[in-house]
Amino acid sequence: MSLAFFTRTKTGEIQSRIASDIGSLQGTVTNTISSLVSGVTTVLATVSAMFFLDWRLTCVSLVMLPMLVWVSRRVGRTRRKFSGQRQEQLADMSSTLQESLSVSGFLLGRTLGRSQVLTDEFSAQSNRLVDLMVKSAMAGRWRAWTVQVVLSAMPVAVYWVAGFTSRHGVFLSIGTLVAFTTLQQTLVGPAMSLLQLSISVQSDLALFARVLEYLDLPIDVAEPAEPQPLPHPRGDVTFEGVCFSYEGTAAPTLRDINLSIPAGSSLAVIGETGSGKTTLGYLIPRLYDVDDGRVTIDGIDVRDLSFDTLTDVVGVVSQESYLIHATIADNLRLAKPDATDDELVEVTKAAQIHHRITALPEGYETLVGERGYRFSGGERQRLAIARTMLRNPPVLILDEATSALDTQTEAAVQAALDQLVQGRTTITIAHRLSTIRHADEIIVLKDGTIAERGSHAELLALDGEYTAMLARTEQQQAGAAAA
Ligand SMILES: Nc1ncnc2c1ncn2[C@@H]1O[C@H](COP(=O)(O)OP(=O)(O)OP(=O)(O)O)[C@@H](O)[C@H]1O
Ligand SMILES: [Mg+2]
16 A cells, blocks of 8 residues: 555554454354354255155244244344444554554653543443443344244144144154154254354454455555666656645645756755655655656656665655664664675764664664664664665655754764765755755745755845745854854
């Protein structure tokens, strides 16, 4: 699925469908065939034997059949409704757990004083779940019971019919009668288990529906069937008349963007928050598809490249560096599983983080903790930079962190970035104007369009938006210095 899917779907919901829905289906899937075969065989054999003994009494016994079918339909339908609701409730619960029992969730809960609210919410959800489970288990209990009682009482009907007919001259030996009712009693067990089976299959249809709903989702960013090869990527990037809007937003996020970033050159993108800078960066590794126009790498539309090629060519250091719960070395090797220890040291040295890692008691084997919370923002960012260096992509997208780093960390991160960008096509999304003076081209995004473009000197000469932004930054710096 695309990034759009993950931005609108709760992680807990996905987890629940994979773990709980599929898990619940397991019982039915594994039991159905064996129960079906054994049940049907017993029923068929017994009914044939009964027919052989006396076909008239058999017809009397089979009057039950429509009732069985009716009951299984009714109960199955009710159970299906409840099992659908139960799985929804489970998904809600796992979303709540997943959202609140993580580092960010804990911080949010604790700092906003929501512990009690969350606890209450969890209790309420658990109670609703218990309620649904009980309802679902009890649904149709009475009907199934009635069926069982009627089935068990069938000999009464048989004795009655036999007695009644013998008075009218159709005689049945006691032996046959006993053999017949004995056969009939062996039917009760398999008939009940077939009834249960049909009820559970029907209620599991709700789970199948939930799983299939995901499997049937259209893939909005699909890999091309016949991707174009790009054996020696140079890293020319162009935007040709690109328009893009997020689903459900009225105004387009990007409008008529034309850019040409030759291999090895640098583009800096600046603009107010929400002007579409990150979005522009998303379009190159094809995290979203353009609505109009095209984005190309070395003249090939990104929609014609395989995902493997795209990930090899485009490297992204994003606003938020994500580390997985593993050791530092493992996190670095995400980018290149076969990287040697020497390679790791080389990139961490370039990213100015090697000395911090070796200062740790366990060095490269230190666990980074959930989402890397063991490290500071600046350290995490430098680890992400080192990771990207390992991949060595010809095109690089740097989305600067908005969080203000202290001057020393900022200098370290900047030094790491300077190492990283050498010889690559670089698109820097900048918040700190000080870092982009030397970019080959600077564009100022405003409301999704390019308001100004040119080099630092050209934009200064223009005396427009860029100059105003620069003046504001200098004013702030002067203010900070004075304070
Ligand atoms: N998944 C999304 N669905 C709908 N709208 C979105 C989505 N992501 C971003 N937007 C909207 O698109 C606009 C551009 O967002 P974008 O993240 O590109 O801004 P930005 O220029 O990077 O801002 P910042 O400087 O704060 O990082 C914003 O108005 C934002 O609200
Ligand atoms: Mg952004």
